[in-house]
Each structure stands twice: as structure tokens, then as C-alpha cells.
Amino acid sequence: METSAVTRLRLEEMLFYAACVCNFWGVCLCMCLEGRVCRRGGGGGGGMRVSSSWRWQLSQAMRLALRWRRLCGVRRGGGGGGAMQRMRSRLLDLWSYSKLLLKSLYYNSLSNSDTLLDCMFEPIYWIVDNVTRWFGVVFVCLVIVLTTSVLVIVYLCLLPTIVSTYPVHWIAWHLCYGHWLLVMVVFHYYKATTTSPGHPPKDNPHIPSVSICKKCITPKPPRTHHCSICNMCVLKMDHHCPWLNNCVGHFNHRYFFSFCLYMMLGCIYCSISCREMFLDAYHAVESYYQTPPPPFTFRETTAHKSIIFLWVLTSSVAVALGGLTLWHAVLISRGETSIERHINRKETKRLKETGKVFWNPYHHGRINNWKLLFGVEKTSHWFTRVLLPSRHLPKGDGILWDCIFTRRDPMAI
Secondary structure: OHHHHHHHHHHHHHHHHHHHHHHHHHHHHHHHHHHHHHHHOOOHHHHHHHHHHHHHHHHHHHHHHHHHHHHHHHHHHOOOOOHHHHHHHHHHHHHHHHHHHHHHHHOOOOOOHHHHHHHHOHHHHHHHHHHHHHHHHHHHHHHHHHHHHHHHHHHHHHHHHHHHHOOHHHHHHHHHHHHHHHHHHHHHHHHHHHOOOOOOOOOOOOOOOOEEOOOOOOEEOOOOEEEOOOOEEEOOOOEEEOOOOEEEOOOOHHHHHHHHHHHHHHHHHHHHHOHHHHHHHHHHHHHHHOOOOOOOOHHHHHHHHHHHHHHHHHHHHHHHHHHHHHHHHHHHHHOOOHHHHHHHHHHHHHHHHOOOOOOOOOOOOHHHHHHHHHOOOOOOHHHHHHOOOOOOOOOOOOOOOOOOOOOOOOOOO
């Protein structure tokens, strides 16, 4: 059945090509003869007779070709009762042939659904990359403005209430804890935005690598990925953060996570501390629409709205940033980055189908993973390097990595 369909398709193509060739040569001959007659000066009548005769012969040839095509179709089809079936089979053959031609334009042995989706979403990726690249500065300015507004409201509204109504020990605790969080947030955000995540050296082609970057055309060490927004490879790349206007990589991963953690704690602290003030301010704002309205001054109404803004902003950021911080804490406990999580999940699924088990070579245990991230080498470092601002570098250069596998350990590749 397939052989006959292919033979029929080839015959139809040959007929179509023959008709096209006849049409082409007929038109050429008509043009030549018309030009020759016009150049001889034999008058318009002779030229018209020659031209009309050739056009008549060309039309007859086309009619013969069409009759031949119909006769061939009738001979192949057999009787006249199966006309609908023949038409259906021709349409199916034409549809199969069209799909074959379409697949031949892009198909190869490495293509799959992921490759097709990447090609479809490539324009969207380009737009997102360029928008994120240009709006990174806007996001950083937005973080600075919102943080500054929270600080102004806290110093003008929250702290005076705490100092005037709380006991001495609670006042001391609020002052120490609040300013410690402030210092940690400002320090880690500044370091996360200004510290380079680390890039593989381009002038050293002999560094240990696992592949070649298709865009940088340079060796790519393990755990290194290309950032389309920064347009360069990043060591131990986690993701590109628009709120930092920087990539999160080997040398600023600790700063990024510490900033998320302390910012979340600061938002929770502000949300809990001003909860009672928020309820009072909310009821006061509701009373604005009474008749007659309560006699609040402009300063009091501004304070009410500022407290509501403070509580809504800090509560929303605490929820959103809390989920992000928890997700990154899970990744750190597993010894993965955001990109490696996606890769390892696909690799786990692939090896499971073959009866094998995937082991992450960079997972050294939960506690050891946290020690590697924070650079903790002894017990005192938990205080000096985690609870206090520290500028120490992470362990390693981001090119060579200690793996849990040795030569005797089985490793599925």
C-alpha cells in the first residue's frame, strides 16, 4: 500500500513538472516568434496569426496533459463507484506527504518536544531578557525607595510608640534587634548587587571544562551556565535576579540568600510590631466617612495611612519572600542550584526508566552543604560569618569542585 502511494505521488509530481516545462518552453517560443515576426516587419496580421497559433498549440498541449492525468486517475481507481474513497485516499496521501515535507525542514535525531517549545518561545525569551536587562536598575531603585519608606515610617511612628509605652527591657530588645536586622539587610543587599558572581577565564583555554558554551565559544566548567541577560557565562549560576540587577552565582550566592533571609525576618518583625497600631489606624480610617467626620488633624491622618501602608507592604513581602527563601533553603540542603534542580529532575526521570538511580555529585549532606555556602570552617564562624556582616570568600574558585564520588563509586552519566 505504501509503495503504491509513493509511486502514485511520484507519477503526479512528474506530470506536474512536465506540464510546467511545457508551459515554460511554449511561452518562450511564443515570445521569440512574436519578436521575430515584429522585426521582419511582416505586418501586424502575420504576427497575430503566428502568436495565436502557438498559443492554440500550447492550450492543446495543456488539455492533453490534463486528459492524461484524468485517465491515469481513472485507471488507478478502477470503477466509478469508489470515487469518494479514491478522493479520501488522495487527500490522506497528500496530507501525509505534506507532513513529511514539513518535518524534513527541521527534523533531526536530537529534536524533541523541549526543543520545539524552546523554538516557539524564543521570541518571548528575547523580549524578557531585554526588558529585564533594561529594567534591572528600575527594580533596584524600587527596592531602595520602598525600604527607605519603611524606615522613615518606623522611625517616625513605630519607635516613638515603643519608647513611650513599652518597658525598658522591651525597648532595648526592639532597638537592638531592629537595628541588627537593618545592618544585615543593607550590608548583604549591597554586597549581592556589587559582587561579581564569577566568570570562567576567557584567556585560559586549558581550564577543566565539561562543554563549550555555544554563545561565548569558551570552555564551560562544571556548574557553569550562560546568562542570556548578562550575555556571559556564570560560575555556579543559580538565576538572574532582577531585584539585584545581577546574576546569583558562586561568589555572591551567600549574600543573596542572607539578604532574602534577613529581609524576610525584618518584614515579619515590622508586621508583628505594628499590628495593634494597624488595627487602630484601620478603624480610624473607616471613621473618616462618618457624618460628621472625626476631628483628626492632617498629621494624624497621615500617620494612619502610613501605618496601614507599612503593615500591608511588610506583610506582603514577608509572605512572598518567605516562600522564595524557603525554596532556596531546600535547594541549598540538597546541594543544588535552581538550574541544577531542573536538570537533576530530568536526569532522575531518565535514569529511572533504565533502572538506575541518580546521585547528585555535589550533595555533601545537609549540614555540610550549609557550611560550604556560609564558609563555616569552625564553630565560631556561625557567629562571626553568619550572624554578623562578613566579607569572606566562599570555598573554592568555582571551577574545580569536590564531588562525593570516587573512582570506585558507580556514577551514572
